[in-house]
Amino acid sequence: MDNAIADMMRARAVLAPMAGVTDIPFRLMARRFGCAFASTEMIDVNGIVYGNRRTFELMERVPGDSPLGVQLVGQDADKLLYAAEICEQKGFKVIDVNAGCPARKVVRSGKGAALLKDPLKLAAIVRRLVKALTIPVTVKIRSGWDEENLNCMEVAKAVASEGASAVCIHARTKEQMHKGKVRHDITRAVKKTAGIPVFASGDILTAGDAADVLAKTGCDAVFIARGALGRPWLFREINAGALSTSVPSFRDIKDIIIEHFSLHLRFYDEQQSLKRMYKHLAWYLRRFKNLDAVMKEYRRVGGLESFRGFMERLRLDGRRLVV
Ligand SMILES: Cc1cc2nc3c(=O)[nH]c(=O)nc-3n(C[C@H](O)[C@H](O)[C@H](O)COP(=O)(O)O)c2cc1C
Known part of the structure; x- marks a missing residue:
């Protein structure tokens, strides 16, 4: 083999x-x-x-x-x-x-x-x-x-x-x-x-x-x-396998998004990274409510600093995303 x-x-x-x-x-x-x-x-x-x-x-x-x-x-x-x-x-x-x-x-x-x-x-x-x-x-x-x-x-x-x-x-x-x-x-x-x-x-x-x-x-x-x-x-x-693993919390998911975005920055320039991250962000957050409003807000993110601010503001209220 x-x-x-x-x-x-x-x-x-x-x-x-x-x-x-x-x-x-x-x-x-x-x-x-x-x-x-x-x-x-x-x-x-x-x-x-x-x-x-x-x-x-x-x-x-x-x-x-x-x-x-x-x-x-x-x-x-x-x-x-x-x-x-x-x-x-x-x-x-x-x-x-x-x-x-x-x-x-x-x-x-x-x-x-x-x-x-x-x-x-x-x-x-x-x-x-x-x-x-x-x-x-x-x-x-x-x-x-x-x-x-x-x-x-x-x-x-x-x-x-x-x-x-x-x-x-x-x-x-x-x-x-x-x-x-x-x-x-x-x-x-x-x-x-x-x-x-x-x-x-x-x-x-x-x-x-x-x-x-x-x-x-x-x-x-x-x-x-x-x-x-x-x-x-x-x-x-x-x-x-049969052993259960912990499901990531919202806090964990935010950290994972930030980590994924940092990896983008290693391989793409800032604007490409923001653009390429768009679909991933939507996938990471799709199980929560109010995704459309969050993605609309993300479209206003123009650079690294505003991405940081966006991620800091992003939070969960019940099952509803707030940014
Ligand atoms: C966005 C996307 C891109 C894909 N691109 C390829 C590809 O480049 N080559 C390929 O063989 N299959 C491609 N596929 C098919 C997947 O490898 C897989 O066979 C298919 O999505 C079925 O698996 P799933 O139901 O787990 O998604 C793609 C699927 C998706 C959703």
């Missing part, structure tokens, strides 16, 4: 790739709460091939953020290989091929979930990568293109036979996007037939969900995506 795959299995809960979310600050927050394996967001191989500055920023590595997998999105085997070799040199532990992204601009160019329509092409890509790389290659798939084409078992077997070290399945179709029910019965069927480690993704929002999905599907680990938004401590809860 590849070391990195064993690391993912030991981690039990892996931070899933999330475009626009799983940047270095977010990953470091998840790590702080016990996330033992994480992934970058999807990185377009064209950006790597053409030397795009922003793409290379997405591939930056920092101490304390390891082991880390990189997810590549592309459809041209040569470009994928070129990009994967650079990622391998940069110290990523896993190359994950995105065969699940349903976004129109991605599938239109034959990438992401479009690869599900051509399992032979996807398998050929995996063969190229596996042959040339020393780190494991994994593939993240969906259950199929639509209800009439639930071909994930065929896809999983095809990539396994070409040497993929694992698959992660988000058991919704491409057509479902993020809506409707995830089909973990399908996840279980893939686990039974793939012959390689299988990771489950989809609607794993609590420690209870993680335990349920692991038990019901027999999967080797779960991928945590939306469950970690504004709740990086979910990893601590999952790691604690």
Whole structure:
């Protein structure tokens, strides 16, 4: 078994790739709460091939953020290989091929979930990568293109036979996007037939969900995506298993927000940090009332000093946020 795959299995809960979310600050927050394996967001191989500055920023590595997998999105085997070799040199532990992204601009160019329509092409890509790389290659798939084409078992077997070290399945179709029910019965069927480690993704929002999905599907680990938004401590809860952990108080959450913002300042300038923090703040506070008014107030925050003032004023009156 590849070391990195064993690391993912030991981690039990892996931070899933999330475009626009799983940047270095977010990953470091998840790590702080016990996330033992994480992934970058999807990185377009064209950006790597053409030397795009922003793409290379997405591939930056920092101490304390390891082991880390990189997810590549592309459809041209040569470009994928070129990009994967650079990622391998940069110290990523896993190359994950995105065969699940349903976004129109991605599938239109034959990438992401479009690869599900051509399992032979996807398998050929995996063969190229596996042959040339020393780190494991994994593939993240969906259950199929639509209800009439639930071909994930065929896809999983095809990539396994070409040497993929694992698959992660988000058991919704491409057509479902993020809506409707995830089909973990399908996840279980893939686990039974793939012959390689299988990771489950989809609607794993609590420690209870993680335990349920692991038990019901027999999967080797779960991928945590939306469950970690504004709740990086979910990893601590999952790691604690049956033992209960303390839920962060409002005071704790404020400290966590400040810590997350400080991490932004390490990697982005002040204005970028404030902008990028916007969605995280909304996620951290979404379980409380009066969020709209608080976010309106946050939009008036123009710099570091006013952010400090905003956080000092932010308090809870019952379940209602006040700022
Ligand atoms: C904001 C956002 C961005 C995402 N970006 C990616 C991505 O870059 N690559 C990928 O394979 N999946 C991506 N996903 C899908 C997740 O990794 C995951 O498979 C999916 O959200 C289902 O899990 P969940 O119900 O726990 O959110 C994204 C999901 C969200 C919510």
